Amino acid sequence: MDIRNKIHGDVLVLSPEGRIDHANSEEFRQALKPLIERCSEKGERLVLDLAGVDYVSSAGLRCFMLAEKQAKSQGGTIVVAAMQPVVNEIFQISRFTLVFETFPTVRDALAKLSPTALKAFDAAR
Amino acid sequence: MRVRFWGTRGSIPVALTSADIRYKIEQALALAIAKGVDSAEKLQNFIEHDLGFSISHTYGGHSPCVEIETERPEYLVCDLGSGARAFGNRVMSRQEGGPPVINVIMSHVHWDHIMGFPFFAPAYLPGALIRIHGCHDVLEQAFRLQQSAPCFPVDFSRLAADIEFVQLRAGSSYDVAGFKVTPKLQRHTGDSYGYRFERGGKIVVYSTDSEHKLEDPRETRGFVDFFRNADLVIFDAMYSLLDTVSVKEDWGHSSNIVGVEMAQMANVKHLCMFHHEPSFDDDRIESVLNETLRFEKLTRTQQPLRITAAYDGMEIDL
Numbered sequence: 001m002d003i004r005n006k007i008h009g010d011v012l013v014l015s016p017e018g019r020i021d022h023a024n025s026e027e028f029r030q031a032l033k034p035l036i037e038r039c040s041e042k043g044e045r046l047v048l049d050l051a052g053v054d055y056v057s058s059a060g061l062r063c064f065m066l067a068e069k070q071a072k073s074q075g076g077t078i079v080v081a082a083m084q085p086v087v088n089e090i091f092q093i094s095r096f097t098l099v100f101e102t103f104p105t106v107r108d109a110l111a112k113l114s115p116t117a118l119k120a121f122d123a124a125r
Numbered sequence: 126m127r128v129r130f131w132g133t134r135g136s137i138p139v140a141l142t143s144a145d146i147r148y149k150i151e152q153a154l155a156l157a158i159a160k161g162v163d164s165a166e167k168l169q170n171f172i173e174h175d176l177g178f179s180i181s182h183t184y185g186g187h188s189p190c191v192e193i194e195t196e197r198p199e200y201l202v203c204d205l206g207s208g209a210r211a212f213g214n215r216v217m218s219r220q221e222g223g224p225p226v227i228n229v230i231m232s233h234v235h236w237d238h239i240m241g242f243p244f245f246a247p248a249y250l251p252g253a254l255i256r257i258h259g260c261h262d263v264l265e266q267a268f269r270l271q272q273s274a275p276c277f278p279v280d281f282s283r284l285a286a287d288i289e290f291v292q293l294r295a296g297s298s299y300d301v302a303g304f305k306v307t308p309k310l311q312r313h314t315g316d317s318y319g320y321r322f323e324r325g326g327k328i329v330v331y332s333t334d335s336e337h338k339l340e341d342p343r344e345t346r347g348f349v350d351f352f353r354n355a356d357l358v359i360f361d362a363m364y365s366l367l368d369t370v371s372v373k374e375d376w377g378h379s380s381n382i383v384g385v386e387m388a389q390m391a392n393v394k395h396l397c398m399f400h401h402e403p404s405f406d407d408d409r410i411e412s413v414l415n416e417t418l419r420f421e422k423l424t425r426t427q428q429p430l431r432i433t434a435a436y437d438g439m440e441i442d443l
Binding site for chain 1: 339340342345365366367368370371380381382383386416417419420423424
């Protein structure tokens with residue numbers, strides 16, 4: 001599974017697409033792992049841009065949790081942005097909003113994480 | 126086929142407090158005032174239609190005990206948590222045609238699933254026959270241990286009923302009280318077993334104290350096959366999904382989300398959330414139920430899945 005990724009200043013934005021469910025969650029986890037390694041205290045902070053994700057099953061949510069644990073152990077930060085309404089509800093019902101800070105848009109997330117990243121994002125638009 | 130819940134709470138029994146009762150009264154009266162209830166007739170209608178279950182009732186607090194009616198002069202019951210005391214009293218009050226025969230199916234022998242037995246009146250009844258079925262080799266030991274001094278005043282050896290222990294094996298099928306019963310090993314500290322009951326074209330699965338790790342698709346498929354086409358799955362939905370993959374990982378329990386997903390994959394008709402978290406009050410359980418209903422709607426691909434939250438005293442006809 002390919003996960004589009006783009007650097008904005010010191011923040012890495014990951015943009016998976018489609019469904020993340022029992023059928024492809026392991027593939028998603030493997031694709032995510034090397035990208036999360038870049039997320040650390042001195043490295044990049046990370047935004048999961050879920051605008052292109054239609055559905056996340058429990059197996060997909062588990063991948064997010066593993067990513068969060070990995071990033072945390074490295075001193076890094078992951079936030080979630082631009083969830084579609086269905087995915088947003090699934091995050092709330094599963095209580096994942098207690099772990100992940102969420103933002104309506106990627107820009108909002110960058111604004112919270114880093115002025116440098118926001119500047120780079122706005123300059124690129 | 127009728128399934129009757131005598132105990133639905135997980136880990137430890139809980140009871141409503143006087144503060145809980147007062148809260149319910151305040152909520153009910155405030156709503157009655159708002160609705161202009163000023164006659165006995167309006168009051169009945171108000172209670173019936175306007176009050177939510179969490180205000181007008183309670184989910185109860187007994188630990189697991191679930192009866193499946195057999196249509197034979199014998200009983201079939203899953204687990205002997207604190208709900209078994211009330212179940213035993215019902216058995217005693219309905220004695221017709223001689224002492225009762227009671228078939229018990231044990232998920233495992235953790236305390237919340239056996240603690241009702243010392244207060245299970247038929248165990249003290251001469252002539253009663255109690256067959257305790259289970260897959261653990263420590264089954265008899267656990268029942269004897271909890272009644273040993275100094276923990277309980279009546280030793281197991283002094284019980285008047287005939288008590289038999291019947292060893293089952295996961296994956297094999299057995300005839301118990303007219304049901305085809307198939308146990309399945311589940312992930313739980315010290316192991317637990319789920320049971321699939323089949324009779325007359327109806328299927329009930331009792332699957333409590335079972336964690337689903339989601340990391341092994343084969344394991345997930347195994348449970349989906351176990352639940353396949355069931356009319357009712359009684360499912361351990363004690364925690365949120367977040368808890369099961371974070372702070373409560375490896376605590377041996379599952380979530381509402383995983384229950385719905387598995388039931389949908391297995392073409393289950395009715396999912397009954399069970400083994401409620403003891404720290405949850407009635408409002409919280411009802412709120413989790415409403416969220417689960419919403420989740421089912423969001424993820425529905427085929428026919429709707431019926432979802433309920435078990436409560437002490439609940440009956441489900443299949």
